[in-house]
Amino acid sequence: MKRTRSAFAAAVSAAVLLVAPAAAAEPPSPSPGEFGPLFNCATYPTNQSMPRSQALIRAQSWIDARVPYSQSACHANQYGSYRTDCSGMVSMAWGLRQSYTTSDIHLVSHTIARADLQPGDALNKPGSHMGLFVGWADAAKTRPIVREHTGPTGTPPEQNVWSVERANTFTPIRYDNIAADGGIVRHRLRTADGGWTPYGELGITSVSHTAIAAAPDLTHALVITGGQIQHRVRRSDGSWTGWAAIGTPGTATGVTAATDDGGNLQVAAIADGQTVHRIRYTDGTWSNWGSIGLAGGTFTAIGAAIDKTRKQFHLTGVFNGQAHHRVRQVDGSWTPWALLANTGTASAVTAAIDPSGNVHVAATINGQPYHRLGNPTTGQWTGWGPVGEAAGNFTQLAASADPKTATLHLTAIYNNQIHHRLRRTDGTWTPWGHVGNPGNANALSTATDPSQNLHVITAS
Numbered sequence: 001m002k003r004t005r006s007a008f009a010a011a012v013s014a015a016v017l018l019v020a021p022a023a024a025a026e027p028p029s030p031s032p033g034e035f036g037p038l039f040n041c042a043t044y045p046t047n048q049s050m051p052r053s054q055a056l057i058r059a060q061s062w063i064d065a066r067v068p069y070s071q072s073a074c075h076a077n078q079y080g081s082y083r084t085d086c087s088g089m090v091s092m093a094w095g096l097r098q099s100y101t102t103s104d105i106h107l108v109s110h111t112i113a114r115a116d117l118q119p120g121d122a123l124n125k126p127g128s129h130m131g132l133f134v135g136w137a138d139a140a141k142t143r144p145i146v147r148e149h150t151g152p153t154g155t156p157p158e159q160n161v162w163s164v165e166r167a168n169t170f171t172p173i174r175y176d177n178i179a180a181d182g183g184i185v186r187h188r189l190r191t192a193d194g195g196w197t198p199y200g201e202l203g204i205t206s207v208s209h210t211a212i213a214a215a216p217d218l219t220h221a222l223v224i225t226g227g228q229i230q231h232r233v234r235r236s237d238g239s240w241t242g243w244a245a246i247g248t249p250g251t252a253t254g255v256t257a258a259t260d261d262g263g264n265l266q267v268a269a270i271a272d273g274q275t276v277h278r279i280r281y282t283d284g285t286w287s288n289w290g291s292i293g294l295a296g297g298t299f300t301a302i303g304a305a306i307d308k309t310r311k312q313f314h315l316t317g318v319f320n321g322q323a324h325h326r327v328r329q330v331d332g333s334w335t336p337w338a339l340l341a342n343t344g345t346a347s348a349v350t351a352a353i354d355p356s357g358n359v360h361v362a363a364t365i366n367g368q369p370y371h372r373l374g375n376p377t378t379g380q381w382t383g384w385g386p387v388g389e390a391a392g393n394f395t396q397l398a399a400s401a402d403p404k405t406a407t408l409h410l411t412a413i414y415n416n417q418i419h420h421r422l423r424r425t426d427g428t429w430t431p432w433g434h435v436g437n438p439g440n441a442n443a444l445s446t447a448t449d450p451s452q453n454l455h456v457i458t459a460s
Contacts, residue, residue, distance in 0.1 A: 040083065040098050040099050041074035041076075041081045041082050041083050041088070041098075041099050042074070042076075042080055042081035042082070042098075043097060043098045044080065044096075044097040044098070045097065046097055047094070047095065047096050047097050047108055047176075047177055048094070048095030048096075048177065049095075049177045049179050050093075050094050050095045050120070050175065050177060050178055050179060051120075051178075051179045051180070051442060052118060052119050052120030052178060052179070052180065053119075053120070053208055053253075053442075054395075055093045055094055055095075055119075055120040055132065055175075055178070056093070056119055056120060056132070056134060056147070057300065057347065058079050058092055058093045058095070059089060059090075059092075059093040059132045059147040059157075060147065060298075060300060061077055061078075061079065061321070061345055061347065062075065062077075062089055062092070062149070062156075062157050063147060063156070063157050063158065063159060064297075064320050064321030064345055065077065065321060065345055066156035066157075067084050067089075067149070067156060067157060068084065068153070068154045068155065068156065069084060069085060069149050069150070069151045069152065069153055069154060069155050069156070069157070070083075070084045070085065070153050070154070071083065071084075071085045071153075074099075075088075075092075077345060077366060077367075078345070078347075078366050078367025078368075078393050079092055079095070079367075079393075080092060080095075082099045083099035084149065085149055085151070086102065086129050086130050086131065086148055086149045086150065086151075087099065087100055087101045087102050087105060087130055088149070089132070089147075089148070089149040089157060090105070090122050090130055090131070090132050091105075093120075093132050093147075094108070094175045094177075094178070095177075096108060102124055102125065102126050102127060102128060102129065102130050103126045103127055105122075105124055105130065105173065106126075106173070108175060108176055108177075109122070109124075109173040109174055109175050109176055110173065110174055110176060111171055111172065111173055111174075112172050112173065112174045113172065114141070114172050115141060116172070116174075117133050117136075117141075117144065117172050118133070118174075119133060119134055119135055120132070120133070120175070120178055121133045121172060121173065121174045121175070121178070122172075122173050122174075122175070123144060123146060123162075123167065123170035123171070123172055123173070124170060124171050124173050125169060125170050125171070129148070129150070129170075130148075130170075131146035131147060131148030131160075132146060132147045132148070133145075133146060133172070134146060134147055134159065137161045142164045142167065143161055143162060143163065143164060143167065144161070144162050144167050145159065145160070145161050145162075146159070146160055146161075146162055147159045148160060180206070183205065183206075183207060183439060183440075183441075183442055183443075183459040183460045184201055184204075184205050184207075184439070184459065184460065185201070185202040185203075185204050185205075185207050185210065185221075185223055185457065185458070185459050186199040186200060186201050186202065186437075186438070186457070186458055186459075186460070187199070187200050187202055187212075187221065187234070187455065187456065187457050188200065188435075188455075188456050189453045189454065189455055189456070190409075190420070190453065190454035190456065191452075191453055192451065192452035192453060196435070196436075199437070199438060202221065202232070202240065202457075203243070204223060204225060204230060204243055205225070206225050206226065207223045207224065207225045207443060207459040208224050208225070208253075208442065208443060208459070209223065209224040209252075209253070209254055209255050209443050209459075210222065210223050210224075210255075210443045210444065210445045210457045210458065210459055211223075211255045211256050211257040211267070211445045211457075212257070212445045212446060212447045212455050212456075212457045213257040213258050213259045213265055213447050214259065214447040214448060214449035214450070214455055215259040215263040215265070215449075216263065216449075216450050217235075217236045217263075218233050218234060218235055218236060218263075219233070219234040219447065219449065219455055220232075220233055220234075220257060220259070220265050220280070221233075221234065221457055222246075222255050222257055222267065223243075223255075223443075223457075223459070224248075224252045224253070224254075224255055227248070227251040227252055227253075228245055228247075228248045228252060229245070229246050229248045229252050229255055229267075229269060230243045230244065230245055230246070231243070231244055231245075231246050231280075232244065234455075246267070246278075246280075246286065247289075248269060248271055248289075249271050249272075249276055249289045250271035250272035250276075251271065251272055252269050252270065252271050253270045253271075253273070253299075253300075254269060254270035254299060254300075254301060254302045255267065255268070255269045255270075255302075256268050256269075256302050256303050256304040256315075256445075257304065258304050258305050258306040258313065258447075259306065260306050260308060260311065260313075261306075261308040261309075261311065262282065263282045264279055264280065264281050264282055265279065265280040266278075266279050266304070266306065266313050266328075267279070267280065268292065268302055268304050268313075268315050269302075270299045270300075270301075270302055270317075271289075273298040273299060274291065274292075274294055274295065274298075274299060275291075275292040275293075275295070275299055275302060275315070275317060276289045276290065276291055276292060277289070277290050277291075277292050277315075277328070278290065292315065292326075292334060293334060293337070295317070295319050295324070295337055296319070296320065297319035297320035298319060299317050299318065299319045300318050300319065300347065301317065301318040301346075301347065301348050301349045302315065302316065302317045302318075302349065303315075303316045303317075303349045303350035303351040303361075303397075303398075303399070304316070304351055305351040305352050305353040305359070305360075305399075305401075306353065307353045307357050307359075307376065308353075309357055310330075310357060310376065311330040312327050312328065312329060312330065313327065313328035314326075314327055314328075314351055314353065314359055315327070315328065315351075316340070316349045316350070316351045316361055316363075317337075317349065318346045318347065318348070318349050318363070321345040321346055321347075322339060322340070322341065322342060322346060323339075323340040323341075323342050323346045323349050323361065323363045324337045324338060324339055324340060325337070325338050325340050325351075325359075325361065325374075326338065340361060340363075340372065340381065342363060342365045342370070342384055343365065343384070344365040344366035345365065345366055346363045346364060346365050347364050347367070347395070348363060348364040348394065348395065348396055348397045349361065349362070349363045349364075349397070350362050350363075350397045350398050350399040351399060352399035352400050352401040352408060352409075353401060354401040354402075354406040354408065355401070355403060355404070355406050356376075356406060357376035357377075358373055358374065358375065358376065358406075359373065359374035359376065360372075360373055360374075360399055360401065360408050360423075361373075361374065361399075362387065362397050362399050362410055363384075363397070364393075364394045364395070364397060365384065367393035367394055368386065368387075368389050368390075368393075368394060369386070369387040369388070369394050369397060369410070369412060370384040370385060370386055370387060371384070371385055371387050371410070371423070372384050372385065387410065387421075387429065388421075388429060388431075388432065390414050390415075390419070390432055392414040392415035393414060393415075394412050394413065394414045395413050395414065395416075395442075396412060396413040396441075396442075396443065396444040397410065397411070397412050397444075398410070398411045398412070398444050398445045398446040398456075399411075399446070400446045400447050400448040400454060401448065402448055402452055403448060403449075403450055403452065404452060405425065405452075406425050407422050407423065407424060407425065408422065408423035409422060409446060409448060409454050410422070410423060411435070411444060411446050411454075411456060412432075412444070413441045413442075413444050416440035416441055416442070416460075417434060417435075417437060417440075417441060418434070418435040418436075418437040418441050418444060418456070418458060419432045419433060419434055419435060420432070420433050420435050421433065435456065437458055437460050438460060439460035440460055441458050441459070441460040442459055442460060443458060443459035443460075444456070444457075444458045445457050445458075
């Protein structure tokens with residue numbers, strides 16, 4: 001398999017900083033056929049092709065949900081139903097057709113060199129234990145960071161750093177259907193009359209995340225490739241500048257952006273699992289990166305919007321499976337993180353602000369999209385309301401408000417395809433419409449410019 005330097009959506013996060021003791025040995029995994037169908041949990045038609053970043057996100061979902069360890073129970077979420085032990089967790093992360101064990105995982109994987117381990121691979125000791133490889137805690141590549149379900153019964157899964165001695169007793173393995181992250185970045189417009197322009201390629205590949213922000217005379221595009229953020233500008237005549245790195249402080253696993261009323265670009269990113277912020281001024285210069293403040297968990301998604309009347313930068317983020325919100329005031333200070341409590345596990349989040357200053361937040365909860373509205377005057381929020389289920393799991397959401405009509409554009413990826421719908425000002429929604437992306441989409445962002453054109457940037 002060709003190896004690429006891609007950015008991973010759930011990436012090494014804060015794990016490089018994590019110094020946790022080696023996990024205790026797990027009770028031996030069951031042998032193939034030792035348990036009946038109950039303990040195999042669900043069975044699916046095929047073993048999925050699984051992007052590395054998605055495998056990490058799936059494993060994190062069990063950590064966020066604090067799934068209790070058991071060799072005789074199943075846990076079901078948006079990724080399926082799998083046995084709640086070490087090999088069941090890896091089976092879920094890889095999207096396998098059933099819950100394999102440490103003794104038969106070789107049927108869907110192969111041994112690799114220790115130095116070749118990449119995020120989304122695994123470490124296995126047949127008849128004993130296995131864990132999903134996240135990254136290395138040291139430059140010498142001797143102490144792996146692992147997401148694992150270690151037991152005993154009732155304990156939740158964890159992310160740990162293994163000692164050299166422990167790691168050396170495990171065999172590095174790679175899922176046969178593991179897939180590289182990222183793709184070709186493309187851009188298209190939905191014009192004010194509802195028509196769509198063709199996709200145009202933007203000349204960069206191996207992209208895992210995208211962001212876009214519109215100003216009166218130009219549009220900013222940002223992508224993550226190789227864990228670093230690249231930026232370019234679309235001029236009013238439709239031509240583009242070249243890509244330029246903006247010096248990400250750490251490994252980037254999320255990026256979002258919005259422009260203020262003066263045309264300055266505010267960028268927020270997830271770097272090493274926590275959020276950072278910087279500004280690109282209209283003269284092309286950049287402020288330094290600044291920490292937005294640590295949170296009690298690793299961020300897995302972020303989304304931002306600017307209230308141009310109140311000059312406030314609204315940031316939404318997901319950590320510990322819950323959506324949160326905070327605001328950067330005009331003086332540069334930040335409000336505390338506030339929980340936007342969602343029932344279920346949130347895995348994607350996006351934000352938009354309409355001309356009245358209402359804050360629209362949409363999130364995927366247990367794989368389906370939900371929406372809520374914040375009042376800028378009272379600070380009160382409506383409850384989460386379903387946007388309308390579709391036949392598939394939603395993996396990305398992007399919201400953007402029309403600057404004149406206050407209509408909300410919601411664009412989403414489900415079943416690797418891009419779909420779009422509108423929320424009218426009376427709160428009703430149009431049906432989902434397929435946008436027709438080339439290939440399988442893995443990243444998505446949108447922005448609406450002052451001419452009411454919706455810009456869509458995607459990687460597939």
